[in-house]
Amino acid sequence: MSVLLTLPIAIWSFLMFAHFWQPNRSAQIAIIMTAVFMIALFFMMMRTRSTYRWRRWFFVAMGLLFPVGFIHTVIAMRGTMGIPIEEMIAGRTPFCFLPIPLLILPAALTKTVVFPGSILPGRGMAGAGMAAMAGMWLAITIVVGKGWCSYLCFFGGIEEGMAAVVPRAKLKKIDTRWRYGPWAVLLATSLLSLALFDSVYCMWLCPFKAVSEYVAARNTLGLVQNGIFIVLFAGLVIALPLLTKKRTQCAFFCPFGAFQSIFNKTSVFDVKIDRTRCSPCVLCKTACPTMSLTDESIAQGETLLSCMKCGACVDVCPKDAAVWHIKGTEVASKPERARLLLLYAAWGMAIMFGGGIIAQGLATILHVFI
Numbered sequence: 001m002s003v004l005l006t007l008p009i010a011i012w013s014f015l016m017f018a019h020f021w022q023p024n025r026s027a028q029i030a031i032i033m034t035a036v037f038m039i040a041l042f043f044m045m046m047r048t049r050s051t052y053r054w055r056r057w058f059f060v061a062m063g064l065l066f067p068v069g070f071i072h073t074v075i076a077m078r079g080t081m082g083i084p085i086e087e088m089i090a091g092r093t094p095f096c097f098l099p100i101p102l103l104i105l106p107a108a109l110t111k112t113v114v115f116p117g118s119i120l121p122g123r124g125m126a127g128a129g130m131a132a133m134a135g136m137w138l139a140i141t142i143v144v145g146k147g148w149c150s151y152l153c154f155f156g157g158i159e160e161g162m163a164a165v166v167p168r169a170k171l172k173k174i175d176t177r178w179r180y181g182p183w184a185v186l187l188a189t190s191l192l193s194l195a196l197f198d199s200v201y202c203m204w205l206c207p208f209k210a211v212s213e214y215v216a217a218r219n220t221l222g223l224v225q226n227g228i229f230i231v232l233f234a235g236l237v238i239a240l241p242l243l244t245k246k247r248t249q250c251a252f253f254c255p256f257g258a259f260q261s262i263f264n265k266t267s268v269f270d271v272k273i274d275r276t277r278c279s280p281c282v283l284c285k286t287a288c289p290t291m292s293l294t295d296e297s298i299a300q301g302e303t304l305l306s307c308m309k310c311g312a313c314v315d316v317c318p319k320d321a322a323v324w325h326i327k328g329t330e331v332a333s334k335p336e337r338a339r340l341l342l343l344y345a346a347w348g349m350a351i352m353f354g355g356g357i358i359a360q361g362l363a364t365i366l367h368v369f370i
Helices: 002-020 025-048 052-078 085-089 100-110 130-151 156-165 176-196 200-205 207-211 220-244 248-252 255-265 283-287 295-300 312-316 335-369
Strands: 269-273 322-326
Touching: 002 025, 002 335, 025 052, 025 335, 052 130, 052 156, 052 312, 052 335, 100 176, 100 255, 130 255, 130 269, 130 335, 156 220, 156 248, 176 200, 176 248, 176 255, 200 220, 207 220, 220 248, 269 295, 269 335, 283 295, 283 312, 312 322, 322 335
Parallel strands: none
Antiparallel strands: 269 322
């Protein structure tokens, strides 16, 4: 049965990776390795009925390999990770999905796109254009909501990988009010982007500028910006996940994650708590990497709006009380079917989006040896 359930994903993988096929040997080997990797992980999810641990292998691989391929491409194109201000003004900056919510107010009120990115796609993932990235984001978001942050965010795998390094959290008591952090950052940066006609988050607050591209440090201001990026990356993406076993950048800071939470209202998939089975042992609350479960929400049989559908709570529940769910159906009504439908959608998009990222990163590494 597991083989049959995996067959559609295998066919989809063949179609997608055939599209990625390139003439050089290192790229071909990377594409084959990535295809086998993605199919094997899906097969294991079907065979074990466990989602989170197998999804994590893909997600961490994408997070770690994205900077490898991206930085190589950017340096090949420009000779440096630093972006000269002239390049930004000319709109030659590869577009990123993180500032999408910050573009809405300026675009709606002034018909101005404040992100200095290219409208049309360029070469590879590093050259993804604004129209292509925004269109891909919207299509995926409508289907999986904040599931984007579990299956498609090419940065989140870094902090999730850090959280997996340690066996136990050293910092266990976290003030739940930190969950409002992303909303505060979203509001502040949206208003500032409108007032200053600048993508404030990208220019000042994005931790992942430390491992992608940044404003060329030609003066004191540039040095301050890059210092902020490095400090935020070291704290939110490295240190705090190691201490808490949580995705702290996602849970406490990321404005894009907050914005994605809104689309959990439109997605047909969610996670419920079957109160007739629940102990409650609160293992699900402890396992949740984004603190999207509280005692109150468990008592109500719900996850919070910030749930990213990673499956950690479902996998850890000893009573099968945490269940995958399709909106409009009874709780615990064929949860495995709901899981399968979600995974077909999410994994299919992960192959299309993340598969190319992993293959590009692997090809970059293999090119050194082949």
